[in-house]
Amino acid sequence: MNSLSQKKPAILGGTACFPQGPPEWPFPDKAVNQVLEEAQQSGIWGKYHGPYLEQLQQELATLHQREQVILCSSGTVAVELALRGLGIGKGDEVILAAYDFEGNFKNILAVGATPMLIDVDSRNCNLDLNLLEQAITKSTKCILVSHLHGGMVPMQALENFSTKTGIPIIEDACQVPGINIEGRTAGSWGQIGILSFGGSKLLTAGRGGALMTSSPQIAQRVKLYSYRGNEAYPLTELQAGLLIPQLQTLQQHHQKRQTNVEHLLQQLGENSGLTSLTNTDYTHDTSSYPGYYKLGFKYNADHFAGLSRERFCDSMQAEGIALFPGFRALHMIHSNKRFKQVNQLPVATLCDQNLVVLHHPILLTDEKNMKTIAQAISHIHDQAAQITHMYTHNPLNLRHKKSNDYPME
Numbered sequence: 152m153n154s155l156s157q158k159k160p161a162i163l164g165g166t167a168c169f170p171q172g173p174p175e176w177p178f179p180d181k182a183v184n185q186v187l188e189e190a191q192q193s194g195i196w197g198k199y200h201g202p203y204l205e206q207l208q209q210e211l212a213t214l215h216q217r218e219q220v221i222l223c224s225s226g227t228v229a230v231e232l233a234l235r236g237l238g239i240g241k242g243d244e245v246i247l248a249a250y251d252f253e254g255n256f257k258n259i260l261a262v263g264a265t266p267m268l269i270d271v272d273s274r275n276c277n278l279d280l281n282l283l284e285q286a287i288t289k290s291t292k293c294i295l296v297s298h299l300h301g302g303m304v305p306m307q308a309l310e311n312f313s314t315k316t317g318i319p320i321i322e323d324a325c326q327v328p329g330i331n332i333e334g335r336t337a338g339s340w341g342q343i344g345i346l347s348f349g350g351s352k353l354l355t356a357g358r359g360g361a362l363m364t365s366s367p368q369i370a371q372r373v374k375l376y377s378y379r380g381n382e383a384y385p386l387t388e389l390q391a392g393l394l395i396p397q398l399q400t401l402q403q404h405h406q407k408r409q410t411n412v413e414h415l416l417q418q419l420g421e422n423s424g425l426t427s428l429t430n431t432d433y434t435h436d437t438s439s440y441p442g443y444y445k446l447g448f449k450y451n452a453d454h455f456a457g458l459s460r461e462r463f464c465d466s467m468q469a470e471g472i473a474l475f476p477g478f479r480a481l482h483m484i485h486s487n488k489r490f491k492q493v494n495q496l497p498v499a500t501l502c503d504q505n506l507v508v509l510h511h512p513i514l515l516t517d518e519k520n521m522k523t524i525a526q527a528i529s530h531i532h533d534q535a536a537q538i539t540h541m542y543t544h545n546p547l548n549l550r551h552k553k554s555n556d557y558p559m560e
């Protein structure tokens with residue numbers, strides 16, 4: 152063994168692989184600074200409306216082939232507005248994957264409707280199309296679908312299903328702005344597409360969101376609902392300005408992340424104890440390429456001598472790597488009075504317990520960092536039993552600072 156492979160994990164007192172911690176997001180960007188400067192000089196930062204909002208709207212409309220783009224204060228609000236735009240309310244049901252962003256579940260409740268939870272595909276932990284048929288009742292009004300953790304839902308098949316049944320789709324592209332799914336930009340499928348510009352997201356203005364549709368009726372309903380003599384959920388002119396240069400570098404950044412993901416998976420190899428959610432091509436379409444807001448893996452505790460997923464994540468964070476447990480599955484954290492479900496949701500239950508996600512900023516850095524991440528995993532693997540032992544005997548020593556800019560996205 153060389154000295155590298157004997158490195159003591161940071162959680163056991165060794166030196167962290169990334170002593171500075173994970174890279175801060177967003178990265179410094181000259182073009183963004185320029186917008187800030189210009190906005191300051193022109194005084195546009197203090198206006199309700201200006202050229203930036205209009206330009207952003209137009210660029211998003213073109214990118215998504217949607218006539219109507221409604222900018223708003225968050226992705227969460229955009230999803231709520233989408234449900235309202237479809238006229239969904241009390242007594243209605245909305246089909247949603249049982250493993251998804253919690254805000255989507257809450258939004259369905261917020262409009263008075265009931266989530267109908269269905270299980271996810273075991274390969275990528277995204278909505279399983281095969282279960283849709285069983286989820287339909289006479290109250291079904293919509294399918295709300297997101298692309299998560301480097302996975303993609305095969306949207307052509309979903310859209311075919313939607314056309315056949317007349318059930319509209321809301322496509323939540325908050326984690327994957329600008330990616331390509333079977334020849335179309337994510338967020339351009341179905342009746343409504345949703346984006347988030349939250350502080351941790353790939354396109355960020357700190358806060359913000361967008362709803363995109365080609366239906367004038369839906370857009371009209373949304374505008375009527377959110378206009379109260381003034382906009383109730385606005386995106387600001389300054390936020391719009393900050394997003395415009397990011398749209399220009401988005402594709403280049405997607406490519407860089409993709410290259411780094413490939414390096415990382417190669418470094419990890421077949422037997423790392425982590426199985427990527429992204430390496431299955433289930434869309435059968437070479438024009439698709441995924442996005443990585445969080446890179447998801449199934450964690451196999453047995454491979455790590457029984458080290459729990461939570462302790463594995465703590466150990467990685469101690470190395471300065473932003474790896475976290477995935478979402479809680481929605482049926483595990485809400486009273487079953489609040490939702491309906493198709494079956495026992497076995498795959499989503501496993502996802503709740505086994506997924507880990509790597510936060511994206513490191514994927515825009517140097518290739519050598521991918522090797523360092525793989526090495527960190529292998530060191531933790533080699534000393535997993537000691538880590539478990541230490542947790543059992545000295546749990547209070549192991550608290551360490553975590554970055555607080557990861558809301559429950």
Ligand SMILES: *Cc1c(COP(=O)(O)O)cnc(C)c1O
Binds near residue numbers: 358560
């Ligand atoms: C972040 C996120 C949202 C909500 O976006 P916010 O702007 O943070 O409110 C919705 N859906 C998914 C899948 C997300 O990741």
